Amino acid sequence: MPLFEYKAVAASGETVQGTMEAATVEMVVLKLQEAGNIPLHARESGSGGFSLANLSFSRRGINAREVGEFTLQLSTLLGAGLPLDRSLHVLMDLSENERVRRTVTEIRDRVREGGSLSEALEEQHGAFNRLFVNMVRAGEVGGTLDITLTRLTEYLERSKDLKDSVISALIYPIMLLFLAAGSLILLLVYVIPQFTPIFEELGGDLPLITKIVLAVGSVLQNFWWLMALLTALFVWQLRRMLADQEKRFAWDKRVLSMRWIGDLVAKLEIARLTRTLGPLLSNGVPLLSALSIARNVISNTVLQKDVVDAAREVKTGGSLALNLAKEGRFPRLALQMISVGEETGQLDEMLLKVSDTYDKEVRNTIDRLLAIFTPVVTLLLAVMIGTIVMSVLLAILGINDLVG
DSSP: EEEEEEEEEETOOOOOOOOESSSSSSHHHHHHHTTTTTEEEEEETTOEESSSTTOOOOOOOOHHHHHHHHHHHHHHHHTTTTTTTHHHHHHHHOOOOOHHHHHHHHHHHHHTTOOHHHHHHHHHHHHHHHHHHHHHHHHHHHTTHHHHHHHHHHHHHHHHHHHHHHOOOOOOOOHHHHHHHHHHHHHHIIGGGGHHHHHHOOOSSHHHHHHHHHHHHHHHSSSHHHHHHHHHHHHHHHHHHHHHHHHHHHHHHHHHHHHTTTHHHHHHHHHHHHHHHHHHTTTTTOOOHHHHHGGGOOHHHHHHHHHHHHHHHTTTTOHHHHHTTTTTTTTTHHHHHHHHHHHHHHHHHHHHHHHHHHHHHHHHHHHHHHHHHHHHHHHHHHOOOOOHHHHHHHHHHHHHHHOO
């Protein structure tokens, strides 16, 4: 049988490591658990295998991925019955990066001084956002810190999964766009100009389409620096415009009114909002406080304002669903589900169902758009290349007729 290396935390809180023969890595984990240990790391010699401890921190310190790893590790240790101080000490020993080890050490030292975990996290220069800190604080007050961290782990994983799925879906069309643009530029800048001396030498009046293609190629070849400068100025102006609150609000409002894109943005934002609100309410955070925190995850300023206005009405006893529905920008299904949650007293559970629903909706919408986008770009590329080739052929045929 293969030999596995393992590392675990014993019932006494001590870290133990060694080797074990087993059929699979799952058998190693099972044997460690049966012995009363908490498995942190188990892998076959020379391979990756299972590893909780090897969810290593990056070389540059705490980022979003590493916050998720820290949360997963800490919830596992606390759920196994280790005290908070000892759990943080174990995580400190497991950290391979000096910067991260120092961060975990600061958190542990703050806890040892009598501070709460939420206070220690809040002092880490924004590494843990308001949502994270407030959920941890609510877990401490309710005595359910391990459960809270487990919920946070699930929340972070679901957020990451949605983000990764969107990015993965966009990789192919973006590559296709770059390849299409590169092919056209290559033809116009390097291939077509090779025919210009031939046309000039033979003389004759060129077809209009050939003149246009040659002119475009000449502009790209001789004034590429100007086009690059204009592009940079456009990007700078766009960023400046989006930095202005009024212009950003007008732009976001226009985006929401766009067909398909507006619907996708609304679904994406409601998924973010409900995925944040649900865990906060489940953890005992009051609705108004949860809305104050959750509105920050919405990137569209128009929808963010709708949430702020709804929170103002909720403060006076109004319904969250009815007030979100006032402007007609949030999806109707989501509003109906939120309304049902309010009526049944299960708003937190219904919000989580809404986030699940719209996570799937976002993925399906993106898949449908890409299913249309890819063949359209391919067709446009074929038409453009065909037009360029046809312009050259027409010119050659026209000159041959004149010579003949």
